[in-house]
Amino acid sequence: ELKALLHHYYPIEIDPHRTIKEKLPHMVEWWTKAHDLLCQQKIQKAQIAQVVKESNAMLREGYKTFFNTLYQNNIPLFIFSAGIGDILEEIIRQMKVFHPNIHIVSNYMDFDED
Numbered sequence: 001e002l003k004a005l006l007h008h009y010y011p012i013e014i015d016p017h018r019t020i021k022e023k024l025p026h027m028v029e030w031w032t033k034a035h036d037l038l039c040q041q042k043i044q045k046a047q048i049a050q051v052v053k054e055s056n057a058m059l060r061e062g063y064k065t066f067f068n069t070l071y072q073n074n075i076p077l078f079i080f081s082a083g084i085g086d087i088l089e090e091i092i093r094q095m096k097v098f099h100p101n102i103h104i105v106s107n108y109m110d111f112d113e114d
Contacts, residue, residue, distance in 0.1 A: 067097035081106040
């Protein structure tokens with residue numbers, strides 16, 4: 001269902017012929033529907049690593065050099081993402097480039113105790 005939402009809303013997001021004002025209600029609707037679907041899944045924090053491992057998620061070409069060079073030169077890396085921070089962090093961890101200089105500003109999940 002998330003893929004169906006992506007196929008429906010992403011073309012709207014990148015449509016150069018629509019104004020931001022025209023796109024905004026669609027983006028809010030997309031986020032709301034995706035959020036509701038994720039909540040229904042009752043994802044547990046412990047599952048995130050396995051989900052990322054089994055996914056096709058990847059970083060762009062050259063990520064390793066970029067991340068490592070910034071780290072070695074003590075340069076902070078701020079990543080602003082409209083995605084899910086928990087997933088993004090795990091992708092970066094599994095790619096073995098999550099260094100102390102990385103700061104992610106994103107949407108993070110709230111997990112129940114169980």
